Amino acid sequence: MSKKDAILEVIYEAIADLNDDKSEDEKVAATMDAILFGPESGLDSLDLVSLIVDVEGGASDLLDKSVSLSDDNAMDQDPVPFTSVASMLDYIMGLADEK
């Protein structure tokens, strides 16, 4: 499995865990274009925090380095990394490639 696919799997697993507690019509789509933050997102703030924490933990384990989607560097990005699945993936890929 490529690094990109492994990171995507971490994100999708976190979405699946989040969906465990949701009714069918509340579930978040596990797709690249799923919006996680902002007016178009169906997540409330606790859902988003939960998702961020799970992705940070899973990605940190995978890459064997601390991964934060909410530190100063992350919050300086436009859009912020947790805006969508695609932006999360891009940002974590960038961290993975950092020396």
Place this chain on the structure above:
Amino acid sequence: MTDCVGSAYEDRVVVVTGSSRGVGFSIANHFLAHGAQVIGLSTASCSIESNNYTHYAVRIDESDQVLAVFRGIRKRFGAVDILINNAAVLTSQHAMIMPVSSAQDMINVNFMGAFLVAKECAKLMKKKKWGRIVNISSMAVSLEPVGDSVYAGCKAALTTISNVMAKELSAINVTCNTLGISAIKSDMLAQLPEEKIDAVIASLPIPRYANFEDISNVIDFFVSEKSSYVTAQTIYLGGVS
């Protein structure tokens, strides 16, 4: 070697900050004696010898160090059940002559350090959707003794952190409470003039020093399975209110 005297905390993973000495050392041994896996965090090494004890030498006010330690804890233990946020430093000095570096150390360790550790522990409690956070505070918050402006201020802030986190973490069944301990004979207390402590003790409704059993009794209550409806509370020892 810590003797095991019970199994009340078997299968529990307990993080204790400031475990190398004083109250934290006793708390770590208390949980070990009752079957817990204890993870101790402190800047110094620790003399506790137990197969169930893991020590990390870390500055809890350094976020990079805390993150690295908790990455290790996550790998090794998977989750954390209980946090006893005990580590603290104290400089008691009149505000007008308090060294800025001492004030900053207290803010860094007693406030930011406690927050950083609670933040990372909460993430590891989320996995099981269960947890207990006990922040160790002080009678200084209520008594506001001369010389303790920054120390008492940090401990008061710790109560606020605890109460806000209690709201944020209730959805994952994590409780956050605060134990305000009165004077207990320890290295920290030994820094203060004895007559000052004696005067404070004499003013308490129960005018004696606390002993460790007074502290462990309240900790056991806060972390009990049965205390799931007890959160955002502060208990002071010795009748301080």
